[in-house]
Amino acid sequence: MTDAFTFDMLINYLMIGAALMVLGMVGFLARRNLIVMFLSAEMMLQGTALTLVAFGRYHGNWTGQVFTIVILTVAACEASIALALILILFNRKSSLDVTLWQEIREPGQPLTVDDPSQAEVEQFEDGPETYPHLTPAGIEPEHPTWTVHRN
Amino acid sequence: MTEFFVHNAWIVPVLPLLGGLIAAVGGRRLKAYSYLPVAVGIGLAFLVSLVLLTGSGGHTQPTAIEWIDVAGLNVPFQFRVDGLTTMMLAMVTFVATLVTVFASGYMAGDPGYPRFFAIVGLFVASMTGLVLSSHFILTYVFWEGVGVCSYLLIGFWHSKPSAAAAAKKAFLVNRIGDFGFAIALFWLWSVCIGHDLSYDNVFSKANLAGLQHHDIVGISFLLFWAATAKSAQFPLYVWLPDAMEGPTPVSALIHAATMVTAGVYLIARSTPLIVLAPEVQASVAAVGCFTALLAALIALTQNDLKRVMAYSTVSQLGFMFMGLGAGVGNLAAFAVIGAMFHLFTHAFFKALLFLASGSVMHSMGGVIDMRRFGGLRKRMPITCITFALGSLALMGIPPFAGFWSKDEILSSLHLASFKSEALGGIYPTLYLVIYWTAIATAALTAFYTGRAFFMTFFGPERLPKPDDPEADPADAGHGHGDGPDPHFGHEVAPVMWVPLAILAFCAVVVGALFGLTGWFAHHLEHSPGLAEPEDFHHAFDWFTATVSTTGALLALGLSYLFYAQRGPIPARIAGQIRPLYLASLHKFYVDEIYNWIVVLPTKVLAGAAEFFDIVVVENLVRLAGWLPRVFGKSLLAPFQNGLIQYYAAVTALSVAGLLFVFLWLSVN
Amino acid sequence: MDIFEIVRAIAVIVLGASGTWLLLPHRHGRIKPARSTLVGVVLSGIALICLATLWKPPTTFLAGAFFYLFALSSLAGAVLTITSRNPVYSALWFAAVVLSTAGLFLLSGAQFLAAGTIIVYAGAIIVTFLFVIMLAQKEGRATYDRMARSPGRATATCFLLFWSLLYALIALKTPPGLKPDDATDSRLARGSNxxxxxxxxxxxxxxxxxxxxxxxxxxxxxxxxxxxxxxxxxxxxxxxxxxxxxxxxxxxxxxxxxxxxxxxxxxxxxxxxxxxxxxxxxxxx
Known part of the structure; x- marks a missing residue:
């Protein structure tokens, strides 16, 4: 008996998956809104998932789908952390523009400015430095002391 | 009890080492008591050595621990107890104990007090290990350890440039000798049966019979080369006078009594080998004779009391080498025992003389130039008497210690000239020349020793002025320095003069006690090659004794005439033979000659190498460091512009490129 | 592969790239003329159709119809997701992509995944909506939504990657004369055999x-x-x-x-x- 899901069908799916991934990548590279970038990354994952499911169907086993479930979970984790980070970043600079976050560049490299009229966006004041803060378990280590002065 | 110590001879080196370690680790807490663990350790080692000395018969060599055991080379930590060893051990630990006690007073107040005693402990451990070891490689290890300690002690006051330079010089000159030793060991290893370098194997009859003559000559010569450096013989003696930059107890212990005798000990230990090479024996005697004469001539004009003693040490070591070289044929045992006996007595009286010079220097506030002081016999009676006894022993006046041992060396030289004539005419004239030169040198010895003694203790009383640039009042007035003017010229504390007195007693009696009774020769005869043959009988050589004693007494009288009253005669004689006087004063320009022949070419080579290093190598290294910087700065850094999308784009581009490469590869 | 297929593939790459580039926001945030947007839509549409012609239709009609529907809608949704100036529209179009992909999952026998994707991503989309509404809704549209980060280079890079993938896939298409599941097929053996x-x-x-x-x-x-x-x-x-x-x-x-x-x-x-x-x-x- 010939399987309906022929090798050519597999190639169809692979082409769609590749196209989805590539379009997602275009979005990731070209858009500046952090949320749209996040959506684009999810779209790349969709393309990959499609490829995996198609492979699993072609080979006649579940493995592709199991892998896709793993991808779904990873995507969920990514979504939770990415959105939390976006929230923090937005709190800092009141903007979702990814261009504002260039501090990790090599020392001495010029700041990338797309539009000279936008140059002042760099003058956002840095917020106070914070670290992830977990509910203390056991003996809490000594924190640096500080005093908050309010007028 | 005796049996226990004979089988655990490792205790002897371990005790001082332990003391030194305690002083090193606990120096901060022990402070002024740092000498205690070392003195106790060395003293206990001396007691153990005494037990060994009285109790050992024949020889045993218990193995302490296995050390190196690889194919073709087996070096255990094995300590050999025989006559030669026990004699050396007792001498070394005895002198070391007294010197340590002396130094506990002499070095008081020095900031490096614990360090000093730690190194002394290490030194005594190395030296006892050296004489105890039963294996050439083990000997070499301790030989190097002794060299390191000597370096550390000469450079003890390392902030003083001259001391640092002297330490460096001593170490480098000793390296030249060590090089010879190492080559000798390699050579010996390659020709010995079973590649076993233990003394038992090397000096066994089977092994010696299997060696080629050129091997024997070469190895003996290289061992002698090693000995010339350690025992300060021409041409490698130059480090010893400079080593006087170290503290005086160090000079007494290391550069008079113990370390410098290591070379003599090595040659004596190798007697069975060297006896087979008469050429080397003759050169040993000749070099010893030349060194003795040269050093004596230099000592005639030196004004620094310690330097006179240093040159006299070189000269006396020359005597020992003459004795070692005189062991032709069946004379070997007698000659070598004579040399070892001189080593033994010399250790006592030379340590005494150095310590006495040290106490003079101590009370003169660090001034050691004999022209700046004089007539000290009233102020320092004990030092004066002990110095006088040591001087008489050094001059070889009967019945002091030096007489008996020097006489044995001279008579063995006398016999050697007949013996080598009888053996087929090898170098009889040479030995005769050496014999007469040695007698002349003995007279010179008496003269310069007398000169030093009379200049220091006789004549009008003179003390260094308080504003003397070299004098350090704080150094002179321990306990007295509170007053407005420093007190020079007081007698030293008991902790310093008691060792002097003990050594003076030894300098008087050891010669007669051990030499005349034949105990010394009897004790050494269990060592390999040192058993006197049955057909050898020796009577006291009245001719030599008379000649040498007469010469010495004449020279002593002459020195009294010249220097006791500070007459004008010496200056007039010096003016008459000015070139010779200057040459002697400047040590025959040996250092200058070495400077031109050895040091300058080395410096030129080093300069060239430095130039090459700075210009070529350094720039190559800079280039290697410059390339990545340029590459990274101009090529790679722009990629790191902080934009996430830029990084992602680079990743995507790389993946695409990789895919194309794979496709292209699969198509082709 | 015949020359006609290669031409179509090149058309997919070139037209798709230029269409996407035209649709993306301007580099410096200038407003693009309506004509260029129209041209972009047309070019992207042609590219999509060219890509669709490269597919081998399934044997049954109904499956084929749904396949084309889902595939085309997912790709069109993807293009619209990344080109919408308003992130809210982006999120909506992304929902369309997810729905279409779920349909494709159904067609390839992954019923559970189809349902799961819809459920999970529906939640995700709602959360994203919330975020967008909370954070990004200012007076008018944000500047950075009207600006793209070097759209030309980004499109070129990504379509280069797409080109390499497409090239590899087309090279593997069944040559004429080879039946499906032929025992002599050397390209990719199924797990069962x-x-x-x-x-x-x-x-x-x-x-x-x-x-x-x-x-x-x-x-x-x-x-x-x-x-x-x-x-x-x-x-x-x-x-x-x-x-x-x-x-x-x-x-x-x-x-x-x-x-x-x-x-x-x-x-x-x-x-x-x-x-x-x-x-x-x-x-x-």
Whole structure:
């Protein structure tokens, strides 16, 4: 008996998956809104998932789908952390523009400015430095002391 | 009890080492008591050595621990107890104990007090290990350890440039000798049966019979080369006078009594080998004779009391080498025992003389130039008497210690000239020349020793002025320095003069006690090659004794005439033979000659190498460091512009490129 | 592959790239003329159709119709997601992409995944909506939504990647004269006849590795006749998840847990550990 899901069908799916991934990548590279970038990354994952499911169907086993479930979970984790980070970043600079976050560049490299009229966006004041803060378990280590002065 | 110590001879080196370690680790807490663990350790080692000395018969060599055991080379930590060893051990630990006690007073107040005693402990451990070891490689290890300690002690006051330079010089000159030793060991290893370098194997009859003559000559010569450096013989003696930059107890212990005798000990230990090479024996005697004469001539004009003693040490070591070289044929045992006996007595009286010079220097506030002081016999009676006894022993006046041992060396030289004539005419004239030169040198010895003694203790009383640039009042007035003017010229504390007195007693009696009774020769005869043959009988050589004693007494009288009253005669004689006087004063320009022949070419080579290093190598290294910087700065850094999308784009581009490469590869 | 296919493939790449580039926001945020947007739509449409012609239609009509529908709508949705100026529209178009992909999952026999994707991503989309509404809704549109980061270079890079993928896929298409599931097909052996295709003898180490990988619980029941699969659809997937991939399930659970803690730790407001000492403390008096 010939399987309906022929090798050519597999190639169809692979082409769609590749196209989805590539379009997602275009979005990731070209858009500046952090949320749209996040959506684009999810779209790349969709393309990959499609490829995996198609492979699993072609080979006649579940493995592709199991892998896709793993991808779904990873995507969920990514979504939770990415959105939390976006929230923090937005709190800092009141903007979702990814261009504002260039501090990790090599020392001495010029700041990338797309539009000279936008140059002042760099003058956002840095917020106070914070670290992830977990509910203390056991003996809490000594924190640096500080005093908050309010007028 | 005796049996226990004979089988655990490792205790002897371990005790001082332990003391030194305690002083090193606990120096901060022990402070002024740092000498205690070392003195106790060395003293206990001396007691153990005494037990060994009285109790050992024949020889045993218990193995302490296995050390190196690889194919073709087996070096255990094995300590050999025989006559030669026990004699050396007792001498070394005895002198070391007294010197340590002396130094506990002499070095008081020095900031490096614990360090000093730690190194002394290490030194005594190395030296006892050296004489105890039963294996050439083990000997070499301790030989190097002794060299390191000597370096550390000469450079003890390392902030003083001259001391640092002297330490460096001593170490480098000793390296030249060590090089010879190492080559000798390699050579010996390659020709010995079973590649076993233990003394038992090397000096066994089977092994010696299997060696080629050129091997024997070469190895003996290289061992002698090693000995010339350690025992300060021409041409490698130059480090010893400079080593006087170290503290005086160090000079007494290391550069008079113990370390410098290591070379003599090595040659004596190798007697069975060297006896087979008469050429080397003759050169040993000749070099010893030349060194003795040269050093004596230099000592005639030196004004620094310690330097006179240093040159006299070189000269006396020359005597020992003459004795070692005189062991032709069946004379070997007698000659070598004579040399070892001189080593033994010399250790006592030379340590005494150095310590006495040290106490003079101590009370003169660090001034050691004999022209700046004089007539000290009233102020320092004990030092004066002990110095006088040591001087008489050094001059070889009967019945002091030096007489008996020097006489044995001279008579063995006398016999050697007949013996080598009888053996087929090898170098009889040479030995005769050496014999007469040695007698002349003995007279010179008496003269310069007398000169030093009379200049220091006789004549009008003179003390260094308080504003003397070299004098350090704080150094002179321990306990007295509170007053407005420093007190020079007081007698030293008991902790310093008691060792002097003990050594003076030894300098008087050891010669007669051990030499005349034949105990010394009897004790050494269990060592390999040192058993006197049955057909050898020796009577006291009245001719030599008379000649040498007469010469010495004449020279002593002459020195009294010249220097006791500070007459004008010496200056007039010096003016008459000015070139010779200057040459002697400047040590025959040996250092200058070495400077031109050895040091300058080395410096030129080093300069060239430095130039090459700075210009070529350094720039190559800079280039290697410059390339990545340029590459990274101009090529790679722009990629790191902080934009996430830029990084992602680079990743995507790389993946695409990789895919194309794979496709292209699969198509082709 | 014939020359006609190559032309179509090149058209997909070139037209798709230029169409996407025209549709993307301007580099410096200038407003693009309506004409260029129209041209972009047309070019992208042509590219999509060219790509669709490269597909081999399924045998049954209904399956074929749905396949084309879902495929085209997902790709069109993708293009619109990345080109919309308004992130709200982006999110909506992304929902369309997810729905279409779910349809494609259904067509390829992954019923559970189709449902799961919709459920999970529906939640995700709603959350994203919330975010967009909370954060990004200012007066008018944000500047950065009207600007693209070097759209030309980004499109070129990504379509270069697409080109390499497409090239590889087209090169693998069934040559004329080869029937489906031909025993002499050397391109990619199915899991069920891997042993025969690779010439692996039974009772060899290689054969046992293949058997371990393709255990009975891991086989799709409808496709592979004669297997004793645990069940169909969700039951089958659950069976293989909790037998063959138990460790994976545990690991993924741990990962989720860690991400949960991480998200809470990151997002909760907290006092600064090193505050800016802008004003020094007043003197103690």
């Amino acid at each position: 891997l042993l025969i295709a690779k010439g692996i003898a039974p009772n060899t180490p290689e054969a046992s590795v293949v058997h371990r990988a393709l255990s009975p619980t891991n086989r799709l029941p409808d496709i592979d006749p004669g297997t004793t699969a645990l069940g169909r659809h969700v039951a089958g997937l659950g069976g293989t998840l909790y037998t063959d991939h138990l460790v994976t399930v545990e690991l993924v659970g741990a990962l989720l847990f860690a991400a949960l803690i991480g998200a809470i730790a990151i997002a909760t407001p907290k006092p600064p550990i090193r505050p800016v000492q802008s004003n020094p403390p007043p003197p103690a008096s």
